[in-house]
Amino acid sequence: MSTVDKQLEDVRATIDEEVPNRISVTDVTYEGPELVIYTRDPKEFATDDDLVRRLASKLRKRITVRPDPDVLTRPESAREEIRDIIPEDAAVSDIQFLADTGEVVIHARKPGRVIGRRGETLREITRAVGWTPEVVRTPAIDSPTVANVRTFLTQERDDRRDILERVGRQIHRDPMSSDEWVRVTTLGGCKEVGRAAYIISTADTRILVDCGDKPGERSEQPYLDVPEAIGSGATSLDAVVLTHAHLDHAALVPLLYENGYDGPVYCTEPTRDLLGLLTLDYVDSAARTGRQRPYDTEMVREAVKHCIPLEYGDVTDIAPDVKLTLHNAGHVLGSSVVHFHIGDGLYNVAFSGDIHYDNTRLLDGAVNEFPRVETLVLESTYGGRNDYQTDQGDSERKFKERLQDAAERDGTVLVPTDAVGRPQELLVVIEELMRSDDVPEMPVYIDDIIWEATAVHTSYPEFLRDGVADRLHDDDENPFLADQFTPVSDDEERRELAERDEASVVLSTPGMCTPGPVRTWLEALAPDPDNTLTFVDYQARGTLGNRIQSGRDSVSLDGESVPLELHVETIDGFSGHADRQGLENFVKTMHPRPEKVLCVDGDQSATQDLSSSLYHDYNLRTFTPQNLETFRFI
Template sequence: MGSEIQEIKNTIVQRLPSRVQVAKVEFEGPEVVIYTKNPEIITENGDLIRDLAKDIRKRIIIRSDKSVLTEPEKTIDRIHEIVPEEAKITNVSFDEVTCEVIIEARKPGLVIGKYGSTSREIIKKTGWSPKILRTPPITSEVIQRVRRTLRKNSKERKKILQTLGNRIHRELPSENEWTRLTSLGGFREVGRSSLFLQTSNSKIMLDCGVNVAGSDDKSSYPYLNVPEFVLDDLDAVIISHAHLDHSGFLPYLYHYGYEGPVYCTTPTRDLMTLLQLDHIDIAHREDNPLPFNIKHVKKSIKHTITLDYGEVTDIAPDIRLTLHNAGHILGSAITHMHIGDGQHNFVYTGDFKYERSRLLEPAVSKFPRIESLVMESTYGGHDDVQPSRNDAEKELVKTIYRTLERGGKVLMPVFAVGRAQELMIVLDEYIRHGMIEEVPVFIDGMIWEATAIHTARPEYLSKDLRDQIFHMGRNPFISDVFHKVNGGNERQEIVEGEPAIILSTSGMLTGGNSVEYFKQLCGDEKNSLVFVGYQAEGSLGRRLQKGWKEIPLKEEGKTNVYNVKMHIKTIEGFSGHSDRRQLMDYVRRLSPKPEKILFCHGDNYKTLDLASSIYRSYKIETKTPMNLETVRIQ
């Protein structure tokens, strides 16, 4: 490690103009940080840093040495002089550990300026490196909490990153001779997704989820008791997206002493924090405590390194990671790993949607190289062909129209992240155009907070939606038709009140406020329950889909039976997963073609059906491992 940092430092010093005063060069996680007494000289020459980063094949960050920083009060004054008022700065704070000034603004683009001119001017006039964050139009408690945690623990986080820098850049004990993959959960089933990738030098976990519909510990959590999985040896955890079946068990690792990094996109960090905290809260309320608590969620935030799509970073001595858009939910990512000196390229799709939606662009299908692929198969069965999005929307409008016409209420249990926002865009548009009667749309549970996080990250949304928000000035998420539900009293008024549309979590009726609405609305045939997302086996949602008319539910130590008279409707086509045709089409369009495909995240027969169809159609080797199987992929 010492020789490598010295070598890089020498290269940097040689390549920088002689007038640049380099104070120190450090590894902080995967990044090389140059501390200098005159940062403006470097920042004014962007090509120099880009070329240098390319040569040393590392990400480079420029920061000022503490000795040249302007005092905070003067810095705030200068920032307000430099940044145009239209940027609407809402907060300025300082991180003295990283020498960054954190500027939160409604229009962050104006703080950056054309080609970064305004942020360069801030560095020049104050010495502080600006870290520019968007102030969401809807206040997000989770984003504030995450930002507060990072600010308060800046010194600790720097130590974490320095330790990680040493680990990533350690000497390789051996050549990279093999790569193997162990399925810890989510194979031939949906839920508790977790993969364990090992090379002769590194160990990486991909996803660490829970099965929210699991009946006990054995069916709820990944198999972390396999002999080859040793927490202290783990180099990194990568989280593909925020849903609990992919991120819900992550705090457990920190509860049991994991000190390493988590890699994901920024929206994934914020959304999984929201979902994990809610998961803990629901478990506590239902007197079914989880094997971790809030402080372990906070610990995971301190260890999380966020990456943008397309950003290449070292995560181990022999592995480079790049995340690509998966089109499933906000910030969802397809993981590409470049292993060894290019000996093997591995891709894990996580959950993905190979179709443009109102919310997101379709999943990426082109990679620099790919030898092996692990791919989801949720809708991999031969008959899993979903209607077009247009047809699904028409069916939804028809169902809502009929329900409102007979004076009923529409209850839509939805996942707080993804489906809820997709439906909000649809409902806003159809109500605005008079195709649905203008009734209140009540937003309950975590949906409002999740939507606030969407408004903070418009750069991850579809191009059409971004254009609508930025150029037409119309943000569907803050439409007047939506009403946030604040507590039980309001819920009772909604149930007893006029016709309305209710969007509430949880999406599978496994707990949360949607179950409370169901209990009160299910006995009235005027009402409708509309499913627009996947209902796992064992969930209340799946039982209703199967036609159960008497539902026993445990409450306060006794079981009550609810008679279902409301209309039950399932509308396919809104799913964030690719259907059978899209899965086949994705493999057809993959570039380059992988040599081997393994399938996960699907019921047993769907996984097998998709694997055999892809083998027959494209002559690619396919495998359908069971949980606890290890497959050599290189």
């Protein structure tokens, strides 16, 4: 008998002691980080509100209760009973029954009404029909990405259950070594922006944090072939943890599966969906521009299938000696500061990912309170001594002036931006400016991937600030449903719209003007001085956006020199990154304050400036790593 089986026997004995005799327990197993209890009496579990809570506290495990299939009400009858229980204003759009897990998936515009106060409606559903309800939100904007991911995971539920059981056994195995040490190895993202990838390892465990590419004309990969990563075989990795879905942090996660990795990816649910959207576009973009595909699209599906979504604040075992907690990073939808608790109080490391310290239109600012943190790995994108951005109000005023100017001149404001984050912030601002008549109404053309990412936002309002989340529930108030917003899907349509003699706004990808739709807009709009190119995102060195921002008066597009007659400007305050002051405030107010800080994900001057400031002002031990450095903390 394996140690995991013996552990499950002991867990089963504890459950039998705690569960009343009238309630049967037919099986106990691990699925990922959760302990799953199967029972022929799901209604009894639902009746005793505190039973699962008592078991979770006693066993110190996250627990899910599932019914045996042969005790479930027939789906035809269960569907009618469920609809009778759920309030009509929940706006249920679909009910799906998964017989192999005993779950019923309820799709609703207002999940809170399905859940009920403290979960009472969910318990009532289980008491009535036996099925375990899971509630998912029906997006206010139809999202093929969300629909496809959910359908795919439903179709692959047998494989996914096998994956989760295997991962669960790996998590709960006995430690293989009594040695105690913690190391972080940098595979990318040091003294540069992009290709973020870091290994955190112990004597028992090896975890990869992020796996992105480096933006530019030719993307660069992290140093994945070293022994610490997949050079000694991808199966040596126990887990991947993803801070967010931007390509400079996530583009190459599917490549791991092409190289033999078969383990979990821990992230938030919106990060999982956006990972699928952005990496599929990443592969398609390579094909469109004549570059070699970095991996097959099937690997994107493998990555999504292996994702284990976590909620902010949930402490989760991901290895025998590592607990993971995700916290809001304030950067983009679903972005996380990731916190590792290693051993039995041995050491704690937090990776900031990309953070925004202050609240924005869409998101609350980054969380920086933790039980313990000895070392912080901190982004430094705007860590330079002069990297201070204007505040949000000033930025919005400048943007309003730009739109007013466009209206007077019948010009177009072209905004290069990533698909996720800044465009959704801007859409909220634009909608408010036009609704309040601060600027004249004008068409806003939105590249299709931005529109799809916006639809994903409407699926997860619980990750947004309360004011925006409340508006998403009402079609008349939803800022993303403004009549002026028009998705655009192909280059021919882009060229046609660019030739119109009208005031307009264009939101187009990529944000650094690397190959993509923005170049079609730029080529068409560049010769007209009535138009404006407005940068709102960071422009990394070596990118076309950086060259334009630095003052070029012409650019080469598709081998032809195109004069830049349009006005070029930068509006800083819309960035999803904390500026120099925000980064310092994040550390200054961090509780507890870390002992060591590794400044990463910024160019050489930015990381050195921030490192020096944190050392002198706050008496912290700071480091500016090179790629392929290893730091041992214990």
